[in-house]
Amino acid sequence: MTEFSGRTDPERILPLLWRHRAPAAGRPTGRPPKLTVDAVVAAAVALADADGLAATSMAKVAARLGVGTMTLYTYVPSRAELVDLMVDDVLAGRALPGPGDPRPENWRDQVGVYADRTRAMYRAHPWLSQVTLVRPPIGPGMLAEREYVLSTVSGLGLPLHRINPAALAITAFVTAGARQEADSAQLRRATGQSDDDWWLQRMQLWEDWFDVERHPAMTELWNAGGFHESEDAFGYGLAVLLDGIAADAAGFSPA
Template identity: 55%
Template structure:
């Protein structure tokens, strides 16, 4: 069995046919993979991603580290399992399940649950999305957005492209928000306080002649909102304009 095959078997461990699961019947193990993954997530949530090491998880479960390797072969695979588990926790409506009637409201549901996921598990912002775990959590998100966009009058290629554009925007912004939360936790300083400490930038170093546009917007009251408010407003603005653009293609 290749590493990729092993990863897939672990990711889809709760979705295998009953016949395949029965082949492993025998003495009941003291742990199961689900318990290992849940422990890793709990440690990462409370103490950061580094706390979810193989040794840390083994200690939390009261077993030896080598015992843990019989359930999950490596830290990388544990991380994949943790990521896919929390992706699935969004509980996005599947085929035939109730969902908002309007397609934009359905995108808002994806946005809200994705942002909540990153707030509850901010360590996700430290995990690269380039090669995501090919598990049920990932596919559930892809299926949901494709189903949303497929209700529009788009070609199959445009449907896939639009769904990817939405997930890229939402996921990236949610990751940045989670990273912001981690920085505030680690530093013990809010972003407003961080900027206040650097107020001398505007009094001593800012040159209005080199930054005429910034100066004009400042004088017009364009920079009055707090960093957190600006982030929320810019996110809503960007998502709304993205969906406007997708809607234009349907006409």
């Protein structure tokens, strides 16, 4: 089941998302708390990694931490806030280079870093594909991604009004590919069946129902061996996208 991020009350979620950058308040003088928000989020992420997002209830997270469910609510107001915190935590886990951090000199290689780490993130946390990020949790992880991709394309010579669309196009392509890989991993885990085995079970389709006259392009490519020699679709698509952005930028560069 798909879940939506960003549905939470900003006055409740923003202090939690930015808890490590909040100004220091007066330190409590009583008994130290049993838990921290970080510990709650880490336990929830580990539970989702192991058993899926649907299994990550407040009660199960509390049990994993060895506390009562009501205790958990003193750290995180509801499961909706918890999901937002989990999402931003794994986004931040990519550790994308920030301002002043070492990064590849070539902008394509910089995009490659972003793509590789994003795909690795979804492989490590396949449940993330079940959370729509149309309205994302606006935390350190999300903003680090935006800063990194924007800084990668901002020096290409694109006009001001094209910089953000170029960055969003890269983000959309990479995220879509990573989420598809995660969906495939979720299916393999849920069914115990690989994608190749799934297709092999349906080989009868090609013998009994496939009409070559209605699918001439597919037939021609199959007969030529094109389906067996296809290159990596993700790598090809990303390269073509970056070629287009580079060509667009070159069109605005001084002659």
